[in-house]
Amino acid sequence: MRIARRTLISGLGVAALGLGVGCKKKPGSGTGSGDSSEIVVGHYGSMTGSKAYFGQDTDRGIRLAIDEANAKGGALGKKIRVVTLDTRGDSAEAANAVSRLIDVEKVS
Numbered sequence: 308m309r310i311a312r313r314t315l316i317s318g319l320g321v322a323a324l325g326l327g328v329g330c331k332k333k334p335g336s337g338t339g340s341g342d343s344s345e346i347v348v349g350h351y352g353s354m355t356g357s358k359a360y361f362g363q364d365t366d367r368g369i370r371l372a373i374d375e376a377n378a379k380g381g382a383l384g385k386k387i388r389v390v391t392l393d394t395r396g397d398s399a400e401a402a403n404a405v406s407r408l409i410d411v412e413k414v415s
Contacts, residue, residue, distance in 0.1 A: 345386045348373070349414035351404035354393035366391050390414055 350369055352362030366389075373387045381387055390412045392404040408414045 343385075345388050346382055347412065347414045348387060348389050349392070349408035349412060350389055351392045351394050351401060351408065353396040354391065356396035358396045362394070362396075 348369075350366060352365050353359050354362045354366065369389055369391075373389055376382060377386050390408065392407060394400040394404050
């Protein structure tokens with residue numbers, strides 16, 4: 308249970324950080340696929356591989372926090388959406404995931 312609580316807290320922290328970054332953006336900059344009715348937050352983690360339990364638990368925590376925020380109206384009147392990329396526990400894949408989140412997915 309200790310790992311689950313720590314993972315949930317980590318996930319909520321990441322989600323809060325993502326929301327804080329997303330809220331400070333100017334309208335129309337970095338909001339995903341051009342849809343100004345939502346804020347897109349990026350997450351990368353080990354979704355497969357030997358450390359998959361941590362990445363999957365973190366992803367569940369982030370999605371739980373986002374679902375709760377969306378149920379209360381989202382942020383700044385916009386719904387929040389998360390894009391999760393798998394790093395497979397590899398640092399090179401993590402670098403690729405960050406680049407893809409920024410360049411391709413255009414996350415906040």
